[in-house]
Every structure is written in C-alpha cells, then in structure tokens.
Amino acid sequence: MDRIAPALPSFAVRAAGFARACVSGPVNIGITVAVIALLAWAVPPFVQWAVIDATFSGNAQACRAAGGACWAFIREKFWFSVFGLYPYEERWRPALMLVMLVALVVVSTFRQFWNRNLLIAWAVAAPAMLLLMAGGVLGLTPVATRLWGGMAVSGLIAVFGLATGYPLAILLALGRRSDLPLVRWFSTALIEVVRGVPLISLLFMAAIMLPLFLPQGVSLDRLVRIILAYTIFSAAYMAEVIRGGLQAMPRGQYEAAEAIGLSYGQRMRLVILPQALTITIPAQVNTFIGLFKDTTLVVVIGVFDFFTTLRAALGDPQWLGFPTEAYLYAAFVYFVLCFTMSRYSMRLEKSFKPEGAR
Amino acid sequence: MKVLSIVAAAAATFVLSAEPALAGRDLDQIKQRGTVRCGVQGPSNPGFGVPDSQGRWGGFNVEICRAIAITIFNDPAKVEFVPVTTQSRFPALSAGEVDVLSNNTTWTLTRDTNVNRFNFPAIVFYDGQAIMIPRRLNVASARQLDGATVCVQPGTTTELNIADFFRANNLRFTPVVIADLDELRRAYDSGRCDVFTNDFAALAAQRTLLTRPADHVILPERLSKEPLAVTIRQGDEELTNLVAWTVFALIDAEEMGITQANVEQLAGSSTDPRIRRLLGVEGNMGESIGAARGDYARTIIRSFGNYGEIFERHIGVNTPLALERGQNAIWTRGGLLYAPPAR
Structure with a gap:
C-alpha cells in the first residue's frame, strides 16, 4: 500500500522539453511553423466572431446588427433545450428528475459505493423519477410522455437504456459462449439480427410498426417502446465487446476456476467476468459514447431530444438564421459529456490495474 | 367436428x-x-x-x-x-x-x-415551386432568364421541375446543386448563382435570411402545384x-x-x-x-x-x-x- 508513484517532472522541465521538441530538426520546425500559421489564420477571426462582436443578451435584431455570434439566442433557448416541450408551468419536475439522475450517476461512478445499497437506491429512484415526470399521483398533473423532451429525455433514454442494456449484454455474451445449444443459438441470433439493422430502423419498428402487431387493447407507451428498442440495441453491441473480453481470458483461468470446484455461476462471477470486464473497459467506453450519441436518432419518431430542441429552436421565426451558434452549443455539450466519460474510464482503468503494473 | x-x-x-x-x-x-x-x-x-x-x-x-x-x-x-x-x-x-x-x-x-x-x-x-432573383437583374418573368445560373437542391422534384421549365421554354441554364438549404442560400447570397429556386413558402423563409432581403424578388411564375x-x-x-x-x-x-x-x-x-x-x-x-x-x-x-x-x-x-x-x-x-x- 505504500508504493509511491514516481513524481512527475516539474512544469518548467516539461515546457522546456516541449519547446525543444518543437524545433528539433527541419521537419519539426516546418510543422511548428505550419501550426502557428494555421492558428494565426483561424483563431483571431474566430475570437472576433465568438467574443468581440458577439451578442450575449437582447433580441435577434441586436444580434444581426452586431454581426458576431448570437449567444443571446442560446441564452433564450437554453431552458427549452433542457426541458423541450414539457409544460412550462411544470418544468420543476424534469429539473428535479435531472438533479436526481445526475446525482445517482455521479454516486455510481465511485467504486466505494458499488454495493447492494446502490442497487436499492437505483431501484427506488428509477420509478420515482418516472412517476415525477409522468404525474397522475400525489396531485401531480399527468404529462404524456410525448411531451417529455430536451436534455431530460436524452438523459433518461441514455441512462435507462444503457443501465438496463449492460446486464443484458453480459447475459447475451455468456449465452453466446454457452454449452447449451438453444441458449447459444438464441443469443447469437438476437445479437446478429439486432446488429444487422441500423438503430434508426429498430426505433422506427418500435415506434410505428410495433403497435400494428400488438393485439387490440394492448398498448405500450411510445417512450417505453423506444427505450426498449434502444436497450436491446445497446445490449447487442455491448455483448460483443464483452465476448471479446471473455475470449481473451487464457484457457487456464477457466480450468483453474473449475479445478477448485466452483460452480458455473461462481466461476463467472468471481473469476472470469471481473477480469474480462476490466480488460475491455476502453472498448466498452467507446461503445458507450457511440450509443450515447445515437440517442439523437430518436428524432425520426418525433421525440424531442436535446439536439432536436435546438433544431426546433432554429425554426423560431423571431430567431431565424443562427444555426452556427446552435450547432456549436450542441457540439460543446456533447463534447463535455463524452470527454467526461472518456476521462472517467481512464481513471477507472487505472484503479483496476494490479499494484505496480504500468 | x-x-x-x-x-x-x-x-x-x-x-x-x-x-x-x-x-x-x-x-x-x-x-x-x-x-x-x-x-x-x-x-x-x-x-x-x-x-x-x-x-x-x-x-x-x-x-x-x-x-x-x-x-x-x-x-x-x-x-x-x-x-x-x-x-x-x-x-x-x-x-x-x-x-x-x-x-x-x-x-x-x-x-x-x-x-x-x-x-x-x-x-x-x-x-408551388417559385424562383427568386436579385432585384437588380430587372427581370419581370422567368422566361427572360436565358443562360442563368440556378441554385437548386439535388435529387428533388424541384431540380426536375426547373429543368423541365427551362427546356419547355427553350432556355439554357447552369445548375449549382447543393444539398443543404443553408449552404445553398449562402451560395445565392454571395452571388454564385443568379436564381434561387424552391417551394414558394420555403423560398420566402430563406429570403428573410439573406443579407439584404429587400433586394430580392420572388417571380410570379409557379413551376409546380403543391x-x-x-x-x-x-x-x-x-x-x-x-x-x-x-x-x-x-x-x-x-x-x-x-x-x-x-x-x-x-x-x-x-x-x-x-x-x-x-x-x-x-x-x-x-x-x-x-x-x-x-x-x-x-x-x-x-x-x-x-x-x-x-x-x-x-x-x-x-x-x-x-x-x-x-x-x-x-x-x-x-x-x-x-x-x-x-x-
């Protein structure tokens, strides 16, 4: 426990090293000059547009007069991008839901909280959040799921879809390597079929075709159908990542676990899965990030997710003509979220590494 | 039984x-x-x-x-x-x-x-599909547009209609095809083409986004019925x-x-x-x-x-x-x- 990490060289030393590397040899000098020229060409006009000429408050006329970036537009539409079409008077409900969701996700990122209590917290909070959004209980006005929107619905779909998809993915991955032919065939078929079609067509099936096949009188809420489709899709992709981890385990691990008399469940839970999941963390996070960004596809079936609210805002007759600002804002939000995930995964990976390994 | x-x-x-x-x-x-x-x-x-x-x-x-x-x-x-x-x-x-x-x-x-x-x-x-031109061209009818450069979205009925219109009237034109409507508008605004065509209502919305909307007119001809x-x-x-x-x-x-x-x-x-x-x-x-x-x-x-x-x-x-x-x-x-x- 007393292992001391080698101290990083001081900032001054690193900066000097960097500067030397920039001018070591003709090729590096050339690259340095090119990069500086590129920056000199691109940065001043961008700063001029994004900061100096920008309008931070006021209306569209003020923006057009100033000629720079119209951040007033983002300011005007910010809460719309968070809550979407949710009734204005009830916006505190998705706000509270988002706070709960973020708090739970943040708590779940700490390994010291990974225990039974966390599972219970999720099991209690998930229905509470959904009830808070849907209403109809405790004097809350009912709000149809088709009105849920913005960051609130993007967050819900992503978190619920990925959280339920992950255990399903583990089962599918184990199923695909199972000795029982039926289980193996079923898992393989499901994974291959779901991976074989684009998410957009799965969503389309869930939203529009599925009701045609359901018996009369049976109806599943559209948002539930969408989350189900998204869950199955994410499970299929994640299952293959996990299977990669399972296959990378040396045969000796399986045999050793069997030799000490562990049952199948114990072998997987205690020996194989912890290692298989750890070595596939980079691939898993890669898939997570991809799937998270895929939530924007729900627009095809009329769900107003975060990105869609911005595109809707672009059509406001009072604020026509600021697509650059809207897309930059969307890019910024997605970058922050995805980059956070990526940094978190690196931290997690390090914390799983055996002592002394580099 | x-x-x-x-x-x-x-x-x-x-x-x-x-x-x-x-x-x-x-x-x-x-x-x-x-x-x-x-x-x-x-x-x-x-x-x-x-x-x-x-x-x-x-x-x-x-x-x-x-x-x-x-x-x-x-x-x-x-x-x-x-x-x-x-x-x-x-x-x-x-x-x-x-x-x-x-x-x-x-x-x-x-x-x-x-x-x-x-x-x-x-x-x-x-x-209906309409045609927008800069006012300075001083054109009253689309039939006077021989040899014009036309900004149009590709792969749409809009593109087919404009081709039909020019052919039917024995006029020549050069298309500038850009899929994205915002890009297309910028091309027209910067003078890369003389004519911008789209459905009337959409065209009117695009006109509001030009640098000087008042300098552009939508001609009375309709190239299609919508x-x-x-x-x-x-x-x-x-x-x-x-x-x-x-x-x-x-x-x-x-x-x-x-x-x-x-x-x-x-x-x-x-x-x-x-x-x-x-x-x-x-x-x-x-x-x-x-x-x-x-x-x-x-x-x-x-x-x-x-x-x-x-x-x-x-x-x-x-x-x-x-x-x-x-x-x-x-x-x-x-x-x-x-x-x-x-x-």
Whole structure:
C-alpha cells in the first residue's frame, strides 16, 4: 500500500522539453511553423466572431446588427433545450428528475459505493423519477410522455437504456459462449439480427410498426417502446465487446476456476467476468459514447431530444438564421459529456490495474 | 367436428372484430380519447408550426389543428401535437399514432388512392415551386432568364421541375446543386448563382435570411402545384366532413368579412342569412357536420380569427416570413381560396 508513484517532472522541465521538441530538426520546425500559421489564420477571426462582436443578451435584431455570434439566442433557448416541450408551468419536475439522475450517476461512478445499497437506491429512484415526470399521483398533473423532451429525455433514454442494456449484454455474451445449444443459438441470433439493422430502423419498428402487431387493447407507451428498442440495441453491441473480453481470458483461468470446484455461476462471477470486464473497459467506453450519441436518432419518431430542441429552436421565426451558434452549443455539450466519460474510464482503468503494473 | 366448428366460430369472430370499415371509427376513437392527435412537422417549420422558448406550439398549421379541436370538442386545448418528420408522417398516420396531419403535406393522386389510402378533406395553403432573383437583374418573368445560373437542391422534384421549365421554354441554364438549404442560400447570397429556386413558402423563409432581403424578388411564375392539405386516414366520412367544414368556415368567414373583432357583434345583430347560418345563429350546420356545438365557427373565429387573420399572424407580410397572399387570397380577390357555401 505504500508504493509511491514516481513524481512527475516539474512544469518548467516539461515546457522546456516541449519547446525543444518543437524545433528539433527541419521537419519539426516546418510543422511548428505550419501550426502557428494555421492558428494565426483561424483563431483571431474566430475570437472576433465568438467574443468581440458577439451578442450575449437582447433580441435577434441586436444580434444581426452586431454581426458576431448570437449567444443571446442560446441564452433564450437554453431552458427549452433542457426541458423541450414539457409544460412550462411544470418544468420543476424534469429539473428535479435531472438533479436526481445526475446525482445517482455521479454516486455510481465511485467504486466505494458499488454495493447492494446502490442497487436499492437505483431501484427506488428509477420509478420515482418516472412517476415525477409522468404525474397522475400525489396531485401531480399527468404529462404524456410525448411531451417529455430536451436534455431530460436524452438523459433518461441514455441512462435507462444503457443501465438496463449492460446486464443484458453480459447475459447475451455468456449465452453466446454457452454449452447449451438453444441458449447459444438464441443469443447469437438476437445479437446478429439486432446488429444487422441500423438503430434508426429498430426505433422506427418500435415506434410505428410495433403497435400494428400488438393485439387490440394492448398498448405500450411510445417512450417505453423506444427505450426498449434502444436497450436491446445497446445490449447487442455491448455483448460483443464483452465476448471479446471473455475470449481473451487464457484457457487456464477457466480450468483453474473449475479445478477448485466452483460452480458455473461462481466461476463467472468471481473469476472470469471481473477480469474480462476490466480488460475491455476502453472498448466498452467507446461503445458507450457511440450509443450515447445515437440517442439523437430518436428524432425520426418525433421525440424531442436535446439536439432536436435546438433544431426546433432554429425554426423560431423571431430567431431565424443562427444555426452556427446552435450547432456549436450542441457540439460543446456533447463534447463535455463524452470527454467526461472518456476521462472517467481512464481513471477507472487505472484503479483496476494490479499494484505496480504500468 | 365440434372442435372444428368452435375454431371456425372463433376465427369468424376474430375476422368480424378486426373488420375496420365502420363509419366514423376514427372520430369515435378521438371522442373516446378526449383529444385529437395532430401531426405537425418536427422539429419545426417556421411560421407553420414551431415550439416557442417555453415549449408551446404555435403557427399556421397548429391553429388549424386547434380549430379542429374546437369543432370536435368546443375546446382548443383538446389537441395533442405530435411532431412527425417527412419520413415518419405517413406511417404515423397509418398506424394511428396521429389522427390528423397538419404539416404541409401535398395532396397527390398516389397519396389519395391505393398506395397510402389517405383523405385530404381541405386544402389550407396553395404552394408551388417559385424562383427568386436579385432585384437588380430587372427581370419581370422567368422566361427572360436565358443562360442563368440556378441554385437548386439535388435529387428533388424541384431540380426536375426547373429543368423541365427551362427546356419547355427553350432556355439554357447552369445548375449549382447543393444539398443543404443553408449552404445553398449562402451560395445565392454571395452571388454564385443568379436564381434561387424552391417551394414558394420555403423560398420566402430563406429570403428573410439573406443579407439584404429587400433586394430580392420572388417571380410570379409557379413551376409546380403543391396544394397543401390537412390529411387523415381514408374511411371516416364524418371526420372528413368535420375537418373540411372547419377549414371552409375559416375561408367563408374571411369572404364574408367576419373577423375576430366583429364576430360577436355580427352574431348578435347581422341580418345577413349567410352570416347567421355560418355563425350558428340559425340553421343547423353545426349538427349536420357533427360538431360539438352548432356555433363552432363562431367559437373558432372568436379564438383565432378567420383564415386571413391566421395567415397574417403567422406567415403574412408583417411576419419574418413575409408571405404575400397571392394564390392564398380569397377567390373574390384573385386568389384560389374558394369554400362551398355553408347552407
């Protein structure tokens, strides 16, 4: 426990090293000059547009007069991008839901909280959040799921879809390597079929075709159908990542676990899965990030997710003509979220590494 | 034998219960649910249907839906807006996700008949492909555009129509094809082409985004017919009537000079039998179409005004879209809007 990490060289030393590397040899000098020229060409006009000429408050006329970036537009539409079409008077409900969701996700990122209590917290909070959004209980006005929107619905779909998809993915991955032919065939078929079609067509099936096949009188809420489709899709992709981890385990691990008399469940839970999941963390996070960004596809079936609210805002007759600002804002939000995930995964990976390994 | 007959009976019951051709089934379903589900163009369609910063829908097509809700329920709030895309609108309507499409859908033969089986009870907006040019070109007709460079979106009927138009008139042109509408507008704005073509309403919206909108004119020629109509599933005559006469009431009201401001006064004092019938003071027009109340038209006009008022409020000359009435004027003023008489 007393292992001391080698101290990083001081900032001054690193900066000097960097500067030397920039001018070591003709090729590096050339690259340095090119990069500086590129920056000199691109940065001043961008700063001029994004900061100096920008309008931070006021209306569209003020923006057009100033000629720079119209951040007033983002300011005007910010809460719309968070809550979407949710009734204005009830916006505190998705706000509270988002706070709960973020708090739970943040708590779940700490390994010291990974225990039974966390599972219970999720099991209690998930229905509470959904009830808070849907209403109809405790004097809350009912709000149809088709009105849920913005960051609130993007967050819900992503978190619920990925959280339920992950255990399903583990089962599918184990199923695909199972000795029982039926289980193996079923898992393989499901994974291959779901991976074989684009998410957009799965969503389309869930939203529009599925009701045609359901018996009369049976109806599943559209948002539930969408989350189900998204869950199955994410499970299929994640299952293959996990299977990669399972296959990378040396045969000796399986045999050793069997030799000490562990049952199948114990072998997987205690020996194989912890290692298989750890070595596939980079691939898993890669898939997570991809799937998270895929939530924007729900627009095809009329769900107003975060990105869609911005595109809707672009059509406001009072604020026509600021697509650059809207897309930059969307890019910024997605970058922050995805980059956070990526940094978190690196931290997690390090914390799983055996002592002394580099 | 007995088993077989039971199976046959069960099958017969199933087939009978699945029989869809009951008159008024869509309207019954709407009434049972207590709201009409209206498909509007998502994410947004400037002036026609767009959520504001507080998430409330507004716009020309949106008010048509609210008017339909008044006719059915006497309550403009009993409508659920379902955003649909150009890809999802028809499957959504077929599957019953929406009852009514009010999203600038063009009425065409294939959509009306065997392929999709929809009904188009009433046209609410006459659109058509138009041509925009800089005012300085000093051109009055598209026929003077020989040798022009034309900004057009690729792979659309728009592209085919413009080619047809130039060929039919023995004119030469150079197309500049760019898929993204914003990019296309910038190309036109920077002078890369002399002509910008698109559907009239879309073109007018694009004009507002140019550096100097006033320096550009939209020529009077229409290269195609795009009658935009409210769309419902085929097979419900009652709903068809109800939607049609909601739109007709708006048009008739404008023709008769009934406005949001004077509707109550006219309902009280007018002696014109046409006005009295339309506003439900006499006759039974409301009952005939199955409206919630006989004076549904009066409520609609009190809430939103006549066709012209709705038009001017959302897409007319004083809005950012700045659409002139043109073909969408009442027939007595040279437009195409012509509603059958309410009698």
